[in-house]
Amino acid sequence: MIKVEIKTTQNRYPVYLRQGILPLTGRFLRGCFSPCPVLLITDRNVFGHYGEICRKSLLQEGFKPIVAVVEGGEKDKSLKSASKLYSYAMEEGLDRKSVVLALGGGVTGDLAGFVAATYMRGLPFVQVPTTLLAMVDSSVGGKVAVNHPRGKNMIGAFYQPSLVLADPVVLKTLPQREFTAGLAELIKYGIILDKSLFRQFEHFALTCNKQPQEGQESIFLQLNNTFTLLRFIAKAVLIKGRVVAQDEKENGLRRILNFGHTFGHALEMATSYEYYLHGEAVAVGMIAATRLAARLKILGEKTAERILALLFRLNPPPPPPGLTAESVLNALPADKKKEGRELVFILPSAIGKTTVCKSPPVEELSAAINEYLKN
Ligand SMILES: NC(=O)c1ccc[n+]([C@@H]2O[C@H](COP(=O)([O-])OP(=O)(O)OC[C@H]3O[C@@H](n4cnc5c(N)ncnc54)[C@H](O)[C@@H]3O)[C@@H](O)[C@H]2O)c1
Incomplete structure (x- = not known):
């Protein structure tokens, strides 16, 4: 135990x-x-x-x-x-x-x-x-x-x-889709705070015996019911516990846990909470935030590629028909994490590190969303 x-x-x-x-x-x-x-x-x-x-x-x-x-x-x-x-x-x-x-x-x-x-x-x-x-x-x-x-x-x-x-x-008994959505939040800890956890996921993705074909489920499903998963969960709880101990009411450090959530909540809202599971929207949100960080030169291209490669192993859902960058952008200001009139994004600056980015240019936001919508 x-x-x-x-x-x-x-x-x-x-x-x-x-x-x-x-x-x-x-x-x-x-x-x-x-x-x-x-x-x-x-x-x-x-x-x-x-x-x-x-x-x-x-x-x-x-x-x-x-x-x-x-x-x-x-x-x-x-x-x-x-x-x-x-x-x-x-x-x-x-x-x-x-x-x-x-x-x-x-x-x-x-x-x-x-x-x-x-x-x-x-x-x-x-x-x-x-x-x-x-x-x-x-x-x-x-x-x-x-x-x-x-x-x-x-x-x-x-x-x-x-x-x-x-x-x-x-x-x-958890449906596979729900399991994968939970993994997105688990991988998040590696990206924002724990390089070694990130590397363990990368290692798992590389060494895992069954590689998925296009359109198949995430390879990470193989983690279910393993001792490795138990250790990953424990690590995540430990990391979250440390963050909460330092900033219980989200006045500072705890905001980094919102990595992927500003875009994620906007995606959920723009699709009336009917298309994405929460963890799926966060996975897509982390992809958009990583791309935004690379576009703003906060994150190096190679590191961005490593993060994106791992996130894509989750097989995040494609955009639903009819979703536009405009509708996602319109949903962004509704996020309660905005400070005053400023939109706040948590962006990775390296693996295991983040930076706070306030009100990035709309063209860059739009481009980061469009990269997802067009792929
Ligand atoms: N409070 C926080 O800090 C915090 C953090 C992240 C997310 N959230 C919230 O969590 C919610 C999403 O939670 P979720 O993804 O767990 O969704 P959920 O609670 O809706 O559960 C997902 C589905 O799985 C089913 N299910 C649950 N456990 C099962 C099991 N063991 N076997 C079979 N079926 C099972 C549920 O009946 C449900 O249909 C969102 O509302 C989000 O805002 C809160």
């Missing part, structure tokens, strides 16, 4: 990473809480796979699981869903001595965390991530939110969990 300790100003909490930890959820909760009601929030899909395992393990340790199943998907990450969950929590008599547990991907984690942060001014919160993206990113660091029709994650809080339990065994 790997344990990573996350330290923030709000609290300090462990992330336990272990094959087969899910059926032990109740036992790990007992290490933190006395028996109490636990609002187990999950989506329909995940409930079908893992809901009963989690519920039974809570029961075995004397907790009272109260299961709330949401539909899932980005549309469910809303104030409407949160409101339904508040009503259910009230009907079931949940109080400050209860715990909220998120079992699922980033959507469930963000929604459940938002409910935990706001119901009765805050209940203890536990994350049990079941997607790769949630294991390496959203379950750690305390960003919780719901979407607003005018922007993604616009209503939220910084609210740290008390405990995170990640069981990579559950990734076996």
Whole structure:
């Protein structure tokens, strides 16, 4: 078992990473809480796979699981869903001595965390991530939110969990597309902060025995259910933990985790959140940001090529028909990461290093987007 300790100003909490930890959820909760009601929030899909395992393990340790199943998907990450969950929590008599547990991907984690942060001014919160993206990113660091029709994650809080339990065994049932989307966030850490992690991915891509044909899935799918993946996840959690410890509320250093996200969020918005998975949009966003960095001479051509080569191994989706550079550019200012009137981009300046670029020329932005649209 790997344990990573996350330290923030709000609290300090462990992330336990272990094959087969899910059926032990109740036992790990007992290490933190006395028996109490636990609002187990999950989506329909995940409930079908893992809901009963989690519920039974809570029961075995004397907790009272109260299961709330949401539909899932980005549309469910809303104030409407949160409101339904508040009503259910009230009907079931949940109080400050209860715990909220998120079992699922980033959507469930963000929604459940938002409910935990706001119901009765805050209940203890536990994350049990079941997607790769949630294991390496959203379950750690305390960003919780719901979407607003005018922007993604616009209503939220910084609210740290008390405990995170990640069981990579559950990734076996994760659809391949979702797995690859999570890998994009994992590779991101290598590009922005950890040269050795980047090199390990490059090494894997080079030595991996099965090379994909054009149009086939990413070769990185072969990582699923391997010890190498477990080590990569641990590394990502460690890196994210270090960043969050230094800048919990994203006033400085933490912004580097947004590499690829300014373009990514614009792509998601320009396609009404219906075409890309979040991690896919981030992968395309990282490609555009790398090209932008090369165009602005912030990044050398050869290094840009190395980063692009790795990102293309993820087989990011082609642009949907009808998507124009103009519609993506129009979606950019809606990103809440803009500072005042300035658009802020995190761009790589070397492997493992980034720089902040404020309001780059529109022609360069447009050219970086067009390179993707035309390929
Ligand atoms: N809070 C943060 O710091 C942070 C960071 C990154 C992303 N996010 C948010 O995370 C969300 C995306 O999260 P996601 O990619 O995990 O998507 P998701 O939660 O929608 O899960 C993806 C799909 O996989 C299914 N699924 C989950 N685990 C499964 C499993 N083990 N087996 C089979 N199916 C499974 C789900 O039912 C869903 O259909 C976005 O809303 C994004 O904004 C938050």
